[in-house]
Amino acid sequence: MSPEPRPAGQPDVLVAGGGIGGLGAALALSRQGLRVRVLEQAAAFGEVGAGLQIAPNCTRILAEYGLLEEAKSLGVVPENIVMRDALDGRELSRLDLRDLERRYGFPYMVMHRSDLHGVLLRACERAGVQLLTDRTVTGYENTADGALVRLADGTTEQAPLVVAADGLHSAARLGLVGDDVVSSDYVAYRAAVPIEQVRGNDIAEKDVTVHIGPHCHFVQYALRGGEMFNQVAVFRSPKALAGRDDWGTPDELDAAFERTCDTVRDGIPLMWRDRWWQMLDRDPIDTWVHGRVALLGDAAHPPLQYMAQGAIMAIEDGWVLAKQYAAHAAAAASGAGPDWDAALAEYEAVRVEHCRRVQTTARAWGELWHLDGDDRLRRNAILTARDTHDYSFTDWVYGPTALTPDEEPPMFTPIPLASVGAAHVAAEVSRA
Numbered sequence: 001m002s003p004e005p006r007p008a009g010q011p012d013v014l015v016a017g018g019g020i021g022g023l024g025a026a027l028a029l030s031r032q033g034l035r036v037r038v039l040e041q042a043a044a045f046g047e048v049g050a051g052l053q054i055a056p057n058c059t060r061i062l063a064e065y066g067l068l069e070e071a072k073s074l075g076v077v078p079e080n081i082v083m084r085d086a087l088d089g090r091e092l093s094r095l096d097l098r099d100l101e102r103r104y105g106f107p108y109m110v111m112h113r114s115d116l117h118g119v120l121l122r123a124c125e126r127a128g129v130q131l132l133t134d135r136t137v138t139g140y141e142n143t144a145d146g147a148l149v150r151l152a153d154g155t156t157e158q159a160p161l162v163v164a165a166d167g168l169h170s171a172a173r174l175g176l177v178g179d180d181v182v183s184s185d186y187v188a189y190r191a192a193v194p195i196e197q198v199r200g201n202d203i204a205e206k207d208v209t210v211h212i213g214p215h216c217h218f219v220q221y222a223l224r225g226g227e228m229f230n231q232v233a234v235f236r237s238p239k240a241l242a243g244r245d246d247w248g249t250p251d252e253l254d255a256a257f258e259r260t261c262d263t264v265r266d267g268i269p270l271m272w273r274d275r276w277w278q279m280l281d282r283d284p285i286d287t288w289v290h291g292r293v294a295l296l297g298d299a300a301h302p303p304l305q306y307m308a309q310g311a312i313m314a315i316e317d318g319w320v321l322a323k324q325y326a327a328h329a330a331a332a333a334s335g336a337g338p339d340w341d342a343a344l345a346e347y348e349a350v351r352v353e354h355c356r357r358v359q360t361t362a363r364a365w366g367e368l369w370h371l372d373g374d375d376r377l378r379r380n381a382i383l384t385a386r387d388t389h390d391y392s393f394t395d396w397v398y399g400p401t402a403l404t405p406d407e408e409p410p411m412f413t414p415i416p417l418a419s420v421g422a423a424h425v426a427a428e429v430s431r432a
């Protein structure tokens with residue numbers, strides 16, 4: 001397939017932002033024979049943070065790109081996801097990840113986010129993607145035959161398509177949509193430490209463990225072939241609730257986990273205290289495509305991270321965009337150029353509803369995980385009764401439907417807490 005002829009040196013696609021979403025899109029589009037240029041504001045390509053969970057809906061794509069084995073060699077394939085009550089440590093629910101792999105055909109893995117970013121960066125280099133740093137994109141405009149970006153240094157660049165993958169605080173989103181981020185009043189602390197530092201903490205090295213508790217949760221899993229251990233501590237900030245700007249500070253971290261079980265409390269002193277991530281998302285929007293400027297990744301659909309799907313959705317976006325380009329590029333062969341408008345319309349048609357569902361479900365998960373009092377006990381009763389092999393909560397997200405236009409309409413039904421009877425609650429109270 002041959003894209004429309006461009007003057008030598010001119011890209012077919014400009015990608016603003018070289019995070020996981022931008023690089024994923026650049027790789028996917030360059031695999032279709034397009035010349036792609038990535039404009040990254042930072043002085044070097046890289047990622048800040050710790051671990052990422054990579055579910056089968058993403059390892060499926062990494063496999064297609066020929067990157068799964070490299071990713072696996074840098075990460076860990078855990079055995080289970082185990083959900084525990086953060087106060088008493090009791091197991092509430094479990095996903096058998098070996099069975100999950102059989103069901104979806106691809107593994108559930110965890111890896112350091114800089115390792116995944118590195119895998120994509122090296123693949124982009126091999127594919128001939130032009131990777132430019134120190135390029136801050138400040139403005140977007142449509143032109144007669146594509147779109148133009150303005151850079152902070154006063155220069156402009158043009159291409160038939162511009163992909164805005166500039167993250168949660170996207171300048172493109174501000175200019176094209178103009179909405180604000182939404183604060184959840186929760187904050188995340190992260191840490192990735194040598195595994196030896198936590199071996200005495202009653203950890204489960206082969207599992208992803210999620211301890212859910214009143215207004216807090218704590219996630220643990222091993223990284224880098226089991227040499228490192230990743231922890232994420234998330235809690236509701238009293239300072240945020242009081243309307244203060246300086247919220248989520250380390251004193252709040254310690255206070256938030258005071259009531260939790262030993263395994264969680266033992267992990268808290270290891271959290272990095274020099275930076276933290278306020279948990280922000282945005283309300284879902286219907287329009288990601290503005291002429292020849294397409295929002296992608298967190299710029300289009302930043303979620304709260306409770307489903308661990310943010311980076312995955314960004315990679316899926318790039319895969320779908322490239323597939324839709326391929327489906328509508330036939331015109332290129334006849335000299336008319338690819339039908340970008342049709343490809344972009346399909347990109348929206350496939351992705352918007354799925355990502356809306358992830359964003360709204362993540363918010364609902366957050367509410368469920370952070371319940372207190374009798375509602376916590378009702379929730380525990382429901383989760384404990386769940387069959388390990390019940391995949392009704394994962395089929396729509398880990399299966400391939402997010403990548404096709406045939407997805408069923410979203411039908412998220414929150415767990416009916418009120419339907420859990422008093423007898424269940426009484427049983428839970430007696431166990432607590």
Ligand SMILES: Cc1cc2nc3c(=O)[nH]c(=O)nc-3n(C[C@H](O)[C@H](O)[C@H](O)COP(=O)(O)OP(=O)(O)OC[C@H]3O[C@@H](n4cnc5c(N)ncnc54)[C@H](O)[C@@H]3O)c2cc1C
Binds near residue numbers: 171188
């Ligand atoms: C605590 C936490 C845990 C998470 N866990 C998971 C998980 O387990 N699994 C998962 O899938 N996701 C997870 N996520 C979400 C995931 O990190 C994000 O959804 C993902 O990184 C979004 O990728 P992106 O490329 O769209 O945006 P970003 O990663 O924000 O990348 C944007 C890039 O654009 C650049 N940029 C910004 N503005 C400009 C500009 N004006 N000009 C040029 N460049 C610009 C930035 O420097 C950056 O490189 C987690 C997030 C958090 C906070």
